[in-house]
Amino acid sequence: MRFELYYWPTIQGRGEYIRLALEQAGAKYIDVARRAESSGMGVQAMVDLMNNNEAPYPPFAPPFLKAGELIIAQTANILLFLGPQLGLVGVDESSRIWAHQLQLTVSDFVTEVHDTHHPIAGGLYYKDQKPEAKRCAADFIETRLPKFLGYFEHVIECNPFGDQFMIGAELSYVDLSIFQIIEGLRYAFPNAMKKTEFSYPLLLDLHHRVALQPRIARYLKSTRRVPFSKQGIFRHYNELDV
Amino acid sequence: MRFELYYWPTIQGRGEYIRLALEQAGAKYIDVARRAESSGMGVQAMVDLMNNNEAPYPPFAPPFLKAGELIIAQTANILLFLGPQLGLVGVDESSRIWAHQLQLTVSDFVTEVHDTHHPIAGGLYYKDQKPEAKRCAADFIETRLPKFLGYFEHVIECNPFGDQFMIGAELSYVDLSIFQIIEGLRYAFPNAMKKTEFSYPLLLDLHHRVALQPRIARYLKSTRRVPFSKQGIFRHYNELDV
Structure with missing residues (x-):
């Protein structure tokens, strides 16, 4: 299709x-x-x-x-x-439910990332909510980022099929999403990530292996991959990083 | 089970x-x-x-x-x-996907409702983010509430099976969720709702019919129904209402 x-x-x-x-x-x-x-x-x-x-x-x-x-x-x-x-998730019901549950937690995290630069209203400009964004981003970096990344790290750690993937023994769409949030966090909060990402070795390892998948590697180099920018969800503003 | x-x-x-x-x-x-x-x-x-x-x-x-x-x-x-x-959703794949899609939009709405009183951080007290909450709630009432309720109203309106339910010709779990958000909004923002809820006659009608379902009616009167309060997601603070 x-x-x-x-x-x-x-x-x-x-x-x-x-x-x-x-x-x-x-x-x-x-x-x-x-x-x-x-x-x-x-x-x-x-x-x-x-x-x-x-x-x-x-x-x-x-x-x-x-x-x-x-x-x-x-x-x-x-x-x-x-x-x-x-072919990006197991066919049994419990794998599908578990993958979806993790993906919904990724969605929640992405919403919180978005809100770091738009805590008051998505319809207002960033410049009109900058002081609020600074408070929000500081709390995000201090409490929410470690809570979510720590959770995802723990999920790999306790995967009964080994610590290579989020779910089971093969790459799933959840692994691709984890790759994307690590990419995004490194773009948006480079200093914060430099200071803390070593705490999540399994996530970094997964990120690295996803980037090496031949089709993903080709995609990332192609024009089909839209670059990060100050219009997207992951945005880099110096004043919001540590 | x-x-x-x-x-x-x-x-x-x-x-x-x-x-x-x-x-x-x-x-x-x-x-x-x-x-x-x-x-x-x-x-x-x-x-x-x-x-x-x-x-x-x-x-x-x-x-x-x-x-x-x-x-x-x-x-x-x-x-x-x-x-x-x-038995709260059709068994065919397209009904299940459509119901779930609507439920995820309910989830997004619920997150925005929560953020009206906690725009900076879920881990801080309301009193520590009150000015920000006032700005956030004002925008919510002016732009987000009508956007979401207008969307849900439109969904009933264009239901090919008639305008009694969100999906198909029978009550689904999505209808129960719509009941809950109308209840919650009336509790949290009574003035705003008094001014605008007449714009959503199909949602109000659905809310009314859900409340009359015998099991729901019994549940709402029972001690199993936790009351609304200033601890939940829908909270009433005078200063956040219109």
Whole structure:
């Protein structure tokens, strides 16, 4: 099946967790909003689909995925759907539930990362909530980052199939998401990460091995990988780092 | 099957979406942390389970559900698992995906509600982030509340099976969650809701019909329903309302 991914074209954002899964699996997909509007795609196609008041199953926000007749939104829900089809999760119910549970915890973490620069309102500019962002980011670095990374490290540590992956004995979409949050944290909070990332050796090892996956390595070097920037979820502002 | 729910005993919080589903289905369950510690239950049993470093699939946070051998965390994930077993969602894949997608949007909304009183850090007291909370709540009431409620209203409106339920032609766990957010918003922001809730007639109608479900009506009057309070996610502070 050829998938159509709909997500903002200029940021990694929440769409990146899906792009990484599609890339690792070598799946056929179109990143619709990154294509030309002259070809009937681009951001306009995404907005049109969201604003179609006649459609019965409207997504609340990007990303969403078109798979045949289905339109599926919510990042973790899309990965729940794609995982078994892409061979990126075990087929038994308990593996799928466990993978999804971890992915939802990744989603919660990503929301908290976003809120470090937008603690008051997503609709306001960063400059209009800078003092609040400084307080929020300081607490994030001191309490939340170690809580989440410590948890994910512990999950690998107690994986009954060994300490190579988050789940089971093979790479899953959750491992790709862990790669992305380590990448993102290093970009957004380089000083904080330099000081603390050694506390999470299994996560760093996993990050390293994901980066070496041939398809992921090619993807990261390609123009399909949108660079980090001050528009995305992981943002680097000197004043928010330690 | 007899389920064991683990959640904080003194608040509705995120556990309430699961309690409502179990109650509506007449399921056999134990609300473990609300039972006596002398019987080996209570909060201590929940904390022990979370701190068990030997267990292979640790939850990040409550709520979590024990179902036979499985321990499942993340509210929406628990409902994804329970829905078909409790007859609270259609059995076909597209219904389950759509219900889960809506439930994840409910989760996002609940996080934003929480952040109105804790925009800087969940670990700080409300009194230590009151000015920030006022800014955050004002934006929430002006932009986010109408965005989410407008979306949910639209979902009922364009339900191909009629405008009685969020999904299909029968009551699902998503309807119970919508009931809970209307209840919560009326408690937390009574003035804002009085001014605007008439804009969402289908949600109010759904809320009303859920409240009249015999098992839900009995539950709401029972001591099993924890009251709203200044400890939960929906909190009433005069200064945060309009």
